[in-house]
Amino acid sequence: MKTLFLHCRPGFEGEVCSEIAEQAARLDVPGYAKAKPASACAEFICHDSDGPARLMRGVRFQDLIFPRQWARGRFVELPETDRISVLLAQLADYPVFGSLWLEVLDTNDGKELSNFCKKFEAPLRKALLAAGKLKDDAALPCLLLTFKSGREVFLGMAEAGNLAMWPMGIPRLKFPREAPSRSTLKLEEAWHHFIPRAQWDERLSSDMTGVDLGAAPGGWTYQLVRRGMLVTAIDNGPMAESLMDTGLVTHLMADGFTYKPKPPVDWMVCDIVEKPARNAALLETWLGEGLCREAVVNLKLPMKQRYAEVRRLLERIADGFKARGIKVSIGCKQLYHDREEVTCHLRRL
Structure with a gap:
């Protein structure tokens, strides 16, 4: 797992790259940041397999300015059917998790994947519980699956208490009708x-x-x-x-x-x-x-x-x-x- 994957606001991928690269240099974690414009995400590729874990241990997510969410892991190609079996096999070397978040990117393509994630979450959760990979324990790490499409997912993890408060870092706040402005x-x-x-x-x-x-x-x-x-x-x-x-x-x-x-x-x-x-x-x-x-x-x-x-x-x-x-x-x-x-x-x- 040499990749640290980060969500952000579209158009701020460069800021995320600059910020995470600065943090990696401070912690002496060799690697490089990369991102595509308007993709709403960035990656920090570490030279060492323990690099992402070291980087996440040395930084409080709360202190980062531009990333909305982060996770360390790897990209996985999924088949058209039986995606759960492939995911379970890929999770063999991952620890037991205390929570599961299915995430998408803050783009138009990501929004279109939201319905797929809602339908996929329940059977995946059931399979993870049956396989002993998911327990109701808030102290255990969080399993974060970021779907870039129905056929590609970033299989990531983050320690409890050192990630965004909400999936994708997007709060579910309701606009009060009596408030004079959306600000x-x-x-x-x-x-x-x-x-x-x-x-x-x-x-x-x-x-x-x-x-x-x-x-x-x-x-x-x-x-x-x-x-x-x-x-x-x-x-x-x-x-x-x-x-x-x-x-x-x-x-x-x-x-x-x-x-x-x-x-x-x-x-x-x-x-x-x-x-x-x-x-x-x-x-x-x-x-x-x-x-x-x-x-x-x-x-x-x-x-x-x-x-x-x-x-x-x-x-x-x-x-x-x-x-x-x-x-x-x-x-x-x-x-x-x-x-x-x-x-x-x-x-x-």
């Missing part, structure tokens, strides 16, 4: 990704306060209000009346880049369309000056050298906090609901 799903997904669900009541509680910079019409404000927070919405544009009617929102027509709260708040969120360096500086100011305890901010990406630019901005932010002598945890991810952007989460420690 609300960006912030909800960010909370799922960056905050353990068991900590939501503590870190997203109803006795907290928040500021939404560039709030109108209120997609992100809606998520704060949904948690019962008192919110100051900063934007020269109008806010949704439904949010104002809650009595939890104060709307100020002001510049989001110059506004500062008195007193400090628990949360700052920002989805302003602006140059990424300016939004990154905003993060450094709010956390560095103690204006908030936690923040979620989107950084819009440039057309070229996107991974290099994100890394540069994250390092600049980290250096700024170090110079101030404060400790801040920094997370960054291109979420499923992001487009040409990444989402940053910072928490003052």
